[in-house]
Amino acid sequence: MSPLEDENATVKESINLQDMQLDEKKPPKKVPGFWSVRYGLAIIIHFCLFVTTSQNLSLSIAIVAMVNSTGQSNQTNVSTKGQPDVTPEAGVPTYDWSPEIQGIILSSITYGQIITLTPSGYFAGVLGARKIFMIGLFISSVLSLLLPLAAAQGVVYIILTRTAQGMAQGMELGTSPSFWVKWAPPLERSRISSITSSGAILGGFIVLLVGGFICQSLGWPYIFYIFGGIGCVCCVIWFSLVYDDPINHPYISESEKEYITFSLAGENSNPSWSLPIKAMIRSLPLWAIIITGFCRFWLVTNLTISLPLLINIMFDFDIRNNGILSALPSIAAWICITLGSQMADFLLSKKILSLVVVRKLFTVLGMLLPSVFITAVPYVSSITAVTLLMLSMGISCLCYSGFMINSLDIAPRYTSFLMGLGGVFTILPGIISPIVTGYLINKDSISGWKNVFLLSAAINLVGMIIYVIFGRADIQDWAKEKTLTRF
Numbered sequence: 001m002s003p004l005e006d007e008n009a010t011v012k013e014s015i016n017l018q019d020m021q022l023d024e025k026k027p028p029k030k031v032p033g034f035w036s037v038r039y040g041l042a043i044i045i046h047f048c049l050f051v052t053t054s055q056n057l058s059l060s061i062a063i064v065a066m067v068n069s070t071g072q073s074n075q076t077n078v079s080t081k082g083q084p085d086v087t088p089e090a091g092v093p094t095y096d097w098s099p100e101i102q103g104i105i106l107s108s109i110t111y112g113q114i115i116t117l118t119p120s121g122y123f124a125g126v127l128g129a130r131k132i133f134m135i136g137l138f139i140s141s142v143l144s145l146l147l148p149l150a151a152a153q154g155v156v157y158i159i160l161t162r163t164a165q166g167m168a169q170g171m172e173l174g175t176s177p178s179f180w181v182k183w184a185p186p187l188e189r190s191r192i193s194s195i196t197s198s199g200a201i202l203g204g205f206i207v208l209l210v211g212g213f214i215c216q217s218l219g220w221p222y223i224f225y226i227f228g229g230i231g232c233v234c235c236v237i238w239f240s241l242v243y244d245d246p247i248n249h250p251y252i253s254e255s256e257k258e259y260i261t262f263s264l265a266g267e268n269s270n271p272s273w274s275l276p277i278k279a280m281i282r283s284l285p286l287w288a289i290i291i292t293g294f295c296r297f298w299l300v301t302n303l304t305i306s307l308p309l310l311i312n313i314m315f316d317f318d319i320r321n322n323g324i325l326s327a328l329p330s331i332a333a334w335i336c337i338t339l340g341s342q343m344a345d346f347l348l349s350k351k352i353l354s355l356v357v358v359r360k361l362f363t364v365l366g367m368l369l370p371s372v373f374i375t376a377v378p379y380v381s382s383i384t385a386v387t388l389l390m391l392s393m394g395i396s397c398l399c400y401s402g403f404m405i406n407s408l409d410i411a412p413r414y415t416s417f418l419m420g421l422g423g424v425f426t427i428l429p430g431i432i433s434p435i436v437t438g439y440l441i442n443k444d445s446i447s448g449w450k451n452v453f454l455l456s457a458a459i460n461l462v463g464m465i466i467y468v469i470f471g472r473a474d475i476q477d478w479a480k481e482k483t484l485t486r487f
Contacts, residue, residue: 037252038183038260042192044242045176046199048137048234052169053203054227055144056109059162061211062220063106066151067097092219093152101155103438108159110430112166113173117427120174121420122275128244129175129416134235136171141231143168148221173423178416180408182245185263187349189408190401194341197400198334205330275417279478285410288470290422292403295463296367296396298429299374299456302437303329303393328386332394337401340366344401355409356473363402363471367464370396371457378450403467410472411479 097105116136124132143165150161176196184192207227214223243249246257280286344362347353353361370392377385407418436455441448 036256037246037249038188038192038256039195041179041183041242042195044237045179045196046202048133048172048238049176049196049199050203050206051227051231051234052137052140052172053200054207055140055165055224055231056169057204057207058144058211058223058227059109059147060106061208062215062223063097063102064212065092065215065220066095067102092221095151097155099438099442100435103434105155105158105162107431107434108162109166109169110427112163112168113170113427113430114166114424116167116170117174117423118417118420120171121178121416121418121423124175124178124420125181125414125416129178130238130242130244133172133175133242134238136168136175137231137238138235139168140165140172141228141235144224144228144231147224147228170423174420175416177407177419179244181412181415182264183260184408185260187263187345189405190341190344190348193405193408194337194400197404198337198397201330201334201337201397205334208330275414276478279476280414280418283410283476283478284470285406285472285476286418288467288472289403289406289410289418290425292363292367292463292467292471293422293426294428295459295461295466296399297426298433299370299460300393300396301429301433302452302456303374303389303396329390329393332390333397336394337397340398340401354473356471359402359406359409359473360468360471361402362398362400363467364464366396366398366400366402367460371460371464374453375457377453378446403471406471406473410474410476412475413479 120132120136143161147158147161147165150157177193180189180193180196207223211223214220214226241251246252246260249257340362344358347358348355373388373392373395377388380388407415407422411418433456437448437452440451
């Protein structure tokens, strides 16, 4: 380099430094959330996850109408092929599936999620999430439309269909966190992430609320047709309005683009094909997030997937009232996740509590109280039991402002991969818990449910203690490295 070129380079560096110092003194004006593209994006993902969860849980409410109750008591008549008996008055088929078979069918969707969740999170972090998410949503929606046909062919076919649907939904769940690495300012992460995540809660509420009416009035196949069709419509909206980052979004204002870019300037969130695997394995804060997620979702699985069966067995309600009662905890959860995220961001923005204290506080509140409530469910009246279930589901969602968003704090650069990896451990209870539940209640429905809730509470408390001891909120050293440890 010539002396003149060297001098010009020095002048440019000086100008850039002055510009950076000026920017630090006068940051861009904050763009109001309600009218911003970033919150519009959160709402779109909210409704897409709403549809995904509706498709996931449709079988949980429909299986009450799909199963021939007389066949459950007569085990000699249970068909391993699950061929239907057509009910003349309803005009839809029913099946003789034992509680064990029902548990396997209900958990089969998580088999596929395990396969795709971590890889999709990894590739979304490197290549972008927009197309991967849309492909997953489209496949899941089409398979939802085909599920009644699969059930008519036999147990093996419905398990395979649900497994494939799980693979598609794993693509969605694994990619959605990667958006907020580039879209969410740090002081808005609890709020924006909770808007997105609450879509899954709302989906559970709607399908449990209206699913019983659909099954009773139209027939159980229509619950899959309706939510499958809505999913196909969401794919069109997604492709038109969602982009991987604010830089490439055609409709975002310059002021909002500058605000988001300035807010994230201090974070090294650039993706890379390489991963510090060895450092991740040795990271106790990361393991605290993963183990706590497994423990919490063991309890949540029993409150969502198994709840319609619980109400049907313990309280003997018809399918319409079953759906309404099963939906009440979900709306409580939707309210709590919204209010909790607002409170968490308020505590952070006003500097009332530090980030790590906020994460641990909301984790303790979201895990301790539900553990206490669900242990009392089998010993109280039906009205009190439903109230306790509502409180348990609602308060549990305070964890969305606790450990569940903690990956963005300790390793923003690898958030998508880490949440996909953690997601595998959170859906493992979806495989194990329904099978354990079916085994326990098949022996004795009343005492079996007592054991189910006691086990869930104990596992939940173990996760809470681990996070309180080992949880952190500062960026880990392995997430700051520019020269990465390869596989």
